[in-house]
Amino acid sequence: MxxxxxxxxxxxxxxxxxxxxxxxxxxxxxxxxxxxxxxxxxxxxxxxxxxxxxxxxxxxxxxxxxxxxxxxxxxxxxxxxxxxxxxxxxSDSYWIALLNNTIAAADFGKFPANGKKLMVEYSSPNTNKPLHLGHIRNNLLGYSVAEILKAYGYDIIKANLVNDRGIHICKSMLAWQKFGNGETPESTGMKGDHLVGKYYVVFDKEYKKEIDALKAQGLSEEEAKKNAPLMLEAQEMLRKWEAGDEEVISLWKTMNNWVYEGFETTYKQLGVDFDKYYYESNTYLLGKDIIQEGLDKGVFFKKEDNSVWIDLSDEGLDQKLVLRGDGTSVYITQDLGTAQLKFDEFGMDESIYVVGNEQDYHFKVLFSILKKLGRPWADGLFHLSYGMVDLPSGKMKSREGTVVDADDLMAEMIETAKTRTEELGKTEDFTEEEKAELYHTIGMGALKYFLLKVDPKKRLLFDPNESVDFQGHTGPFIQYTHARIKSVLRKAGYVENETKVNPGRLSSYELDLIKALSEYPSIVEASAKEFSPAQLANYAYEVAKLYNKFYHEESILKAEDEDVKAFRLTLSASAARIIAESMRLLGIKVPERM
Structure with a gap:
């Protein structure tokens, strides 16, 4: 296109x-x-x-x-x-015809279905704590990449693989059992994920006390960690869970449900969604059949302790454990099983895993094993690796003092948007409900844009205050530009129609803007092919900047003649539509007025 x-x-x-x-x-x-x-x-x-x-x-x-x-x-x-x-x-006539016949058309930038199916797996939280700032980048990247690929013509499945089993889950359960006094989200007024996360922190605090006590008795750090009663109890709880112990399973279901309700609230606030959930509690045994297949094919080998390994040293990846000697799964085991399950269920052509760059090695190993096992679909697997997000120190206090809680961050962004907007004094004629919606739109737009405008691979420093600048390279600047265009169109009583208007000649500002708008399809294509929302985010900013130059240099509502005015209104309406569509693919709403 x-x-x-x-x-x-x-x-x-x-x-x-x-x-x-x-x-x-x-x-x-x-x-x-x-x-x-x-x-x-x-x-x-x-x-x-x-x-x-x-x-x-x-x-x-x-x-x-x-x-x-x-x-x-x-x-x-x-x-x-x-x-x-x-x-x-x-020639000017070329650009004028391009706007009238192509850019202003309702189907401009729309790609036909390409007949390919693609899964984007993102979020992948643990059910022992709330979502944090790193999860926000993950969710926004995954959602936006999925929307861009959908716009490019793919049939998209958004998947979330929930890590709901393992020793870390048992730590929260055990701490709640021992120290929780029957607390529930209802009795405390806390979101369920925060309540469970609180007991994960409690476990860690009490565990450290036990380690210190054992060290005081003469044990080494390593011995103390292994023999601390809490850790031994957590391990016993995991064994009971794996054996299907009714009491443990019942507690696990109760606490996980608290977490899921909390996650859903956060996802809704963040504006992301999923078509399919996978749960590791259902998938962790699946990989064992694949391990046996690999042994039969000579892809894997056994060591004396019965553990199963693969030698990938010829690919610079060393030897990798794929099944413990006692027959229990490691992460790669269940990821092999889940990859097979996803393909069996959906038969997609490609699959993208949105996971932080600390897992780069893991995914190289996973994809290499699947290729060696002869899975034809393994060539369509891609790890969308992204860098960590840092905050300027002291800007924000998290609930636990170590990580920045997603709910706290979003609340602060909305509050900052409210303060900044009220300083500008442009919401006097808004109802309280309209104000609340506007502050949410601006706050979330600021957060999302700031995190998406940077190439996913780069580590990024997120400054909440800088992100809500109405004049900078920010979401609110682009949102404000969209609202400005809509205001111009409202004042003109503009109605889209099929009439082709020829102003005769173009100013440099009009020409630059038309040229930028004409690039929208190729920007969507490039963003889709590179799995990078950053290109689209920066493009939306360029269009907004060019529109503002045009707006300041050329009269629209008081143009010298009606043809020029009508043309400039068509150009304005096209700019608004392309800004809105670009931002929609980033998961960002644009207000009609600000």
Missing amino acids: ANTIQQTLVEQTVAAVKALYGADIPESQISLQDTRKEFEGQITIVTFPVTRFSKKSPEQTGTEIGEYLKANVEAISAFNVIKGFLNISL
Whole structure:
């Protein structure tokens, strides 16, 4: 869905090389780029690769090709050559027609279904504590990538693999049993995930006391950790859980349900959703059949203690344990089983795992094993690895003093949005309900945009105050621009219609904005192919910046004649729609007024 003018220029440049120099050059060798701002033109053709056919200087080659293109491509109004760069200027009539016939159309930027199915797995929380700042980046990335791929034509399944079993879950359960005095979310007024997280912290505190007491009796740190009564009890509880002990299972279900209710509230506030939940309590045994298959095929080998391993040293990944000697699963075991289960259930062409970069090695091993086992779908697996999120120290107190709680962070963002908006004094005519919705929209937009505008691979410093700046490279700036456009359209009584309006000529501000809007489909395509919302986020900011320049430099409602006014309103409506759609794919709402 790239702009047809680019394809036309590539094809005609190939034709020019044939006509002028009698040579065949593949289209892949014709390089187009945006013209640099200091030069005239909008599209630049790099002519260096052609000089081997022309046997002339890059400047002379560029001039000859430019003359050929100007004679054969109606849209070209002028060209200039700087060294080996042929800068093409397209006529105002080309850009005007592009806005009227293509950009302003309701289906602009819409991709047809591509017939491929893709699963995006994200969130993947543990049920022993609430979601934190790292989970926020994970959820926003996963949701946005899924929405972008859906817009690009994929059939998308959003999946959440919940880690609801294991020793860490038993720690919360045991601490609640010992120290909880029957507390419930109802009796305390706490969200269920926070209540369970509280007892995970209690376990850690009491466990450390026991370790210190044992060390005082002469045990080493390692011995004290292994022999602390709480840890031994937690391990016994895990054994009972795995054996299906009714009392333990009942407590586990009760506390997990508290957590799930808490998670759902957080997910709703965050604006993310899932089509399918998987639970490790249902999947952790699945990989054992695959381990046996791997042994039979000679992919795995057994050691003397009966543990099962794979040797991936030829891929620089060392030897990896895939099943303990006592027959119990490790993480890779259940991930093998879950990968098979997901494919059996959905048969998707590709599957993306949104997981932090501390798991890079794990996923290299997982994908390598599945390929060695001969799974044809293993080539479609991808780990979307992302960096950690840091906060400027002292900006925010978390409930536990170590991690930043997602609910606390979102509440603070909404409060900051409220303070900033009230300082600007533009909500006097809003009802209390409208104000609350606006503050939520701005606060969450600030948080989401700040986390998504950075390339996923990069570690990132999140500054809550900087993110709610109405003038900076922020979500609220883009939201404010959208509200400004909607205000202009309301004042004009603008109604979208099929009428094509020709203002005759364009200002540089109009031309720059139309050119940026025309790039929307190729930005969606690039974001989809790279699994990176950052491209789309930065594009939305560029469009907002260009619109504001246009708004300040050109009169819209008081334009010199009706055709110019109608054209500028069509341009404004197109900008609003593309900003709104770009932000929607990032999971960000844009207000109609601010």
